[in-house]
Amino acid sequence: MAESPASSAEVTGVVRKMKILDTSPVSYQLPLGDQLIEIDKSIGQSISLSHTGNIFCIACGRKSKKSFSQGHCFPCFRRLASCDLCVMKPETCHHHLGTCRDENWAQTHCMTPHYVYLANSSGLKVGITRENQLPTRWFDQGASQGIPMFKVSSRRYSGMVEHALKGFVSDRTDWRKMLKGGAEPLNLSALADELVGQAQSELERLNDLYPDIDLARLDTEQKEIEFPVESYPEKVISHNLDKSPVIEGRLDGIKGQYLIFDSVVINMRKYAGYELTFKPL
Numbered sequence: 001m002a003e004s005p006a007s008s009a010e011v012t013g014v015v016r017k018m019k020i021l022d023t024s025p026v027s028y029q030l031p032l033g034d035q036l037i038e039i040d041k042s043i044g045q046s047i048s049l050s051h052t053g054n055i056f057c058i059a060c061g062r063k064s065k066k067s068f069s070q071g072h073c074f075p076c077f078r079r080l081a082s083c084d085l086c087v088m089k090p091e092t093c094h095h096h097l098g099t100c101r102d103e104n105w106a107q108t109h110c111m112t113p114h115y116v117y118l119a120n121s122s123g124l125k126v127g128i129t130r131e132n133q134l135p136t137r138w139f140d141q142g143a144s145q146g147i148p149m150f151k152v153s154s155r156r157y158s159g160m161v162e163h164a165l166k167g168f169v170s171d172r173t174d175w176r177k178m179l180k181g182g183a184e185p186l187n188l189s190a191l192a193d194e195l196v197g198q199a200q201s202e203l204e205r206l207n208d209l210y211p212d213i214d215l216a217r218l219d220t221e222q223k224e225i226e227f228p229v230e231s232y233p234e235k236v237i238s239h240n241l242d243k244s245p246v247i248e249g250r251l252d253g254i255k256g257q258y259l260i261f262d263s264v265v266i267n268m269r270k271y272a273g274y275e276l277t278f279k280p281l
Helices: 074-079 103-109 137-141 155-165 188-198 200-209
Strands: 011-016 017-019 029-031 036-039 046-055 114-120 123-129 145-152 246-255 256-262 265-266 274-280
Touching: 011 029, 017 137, 029 188, 029 274, 114 137, 114 155, 114 188, 114 200, 123 137, 123 155, 123 188, 145 155, 155 200, 188 200
Parallel strands: none
Antiparallel strands: 011 274, 017 029, 029 036, 046 246, 046 274, 114 123, 114 145, 246 256, 256 265
């Protein structure tokens, strides 16, 4: 994929979720077709994003009238393992039953080490991600802090641990609250210890049922994350490209997978597969 010279030219292409680089503050690149727009360099400037009306499946490339599961056509949504329910609810993984849609995908994405973590986005939350997806997962969620708690051997195990912990802490991000400003700093290490104590009986039950789950508490420092935001909106209004194909205005910042304009915000991950035109104004 070629890199665009900053964000000074008009570009049209199929959009994917933004790439985020581990800098301070984090850096953003917006993929449009084979171009990478350094979109964070447009903060403080006026830009336009317009939907051409075309949608292409991010898996097979076919033209689609509607996007499913963040960029898939309906046949791929029905067929692909990456669109199965267990992606959202990993504790329901059915690979061990022999019913996974795609063995190769399972070995790459599910039967690999996963972290169970705490993050501070709109407040404290628990989550899971593959070993190679930290700190990217925290960036995508707009988390200002994150810390790994456990490392387990599969996605299914991480889902079980998350399910046990979310009885005491949320597993969701309030995206509207996240986009209104930075979360109050937390001591995640202390909160993780407290959470383990609260869920001790359930964690011991998992250890008894699955001796190889290995729930040894990780000894790691929390990561602090800064996002490139000049100002947060007083009222968070989400822009819908399906209803209004053009969004333009001053770009005030970027957080998570959201572009923050002076009047609205837009979740770029939601529109993966849409053909968009980027234009500086």
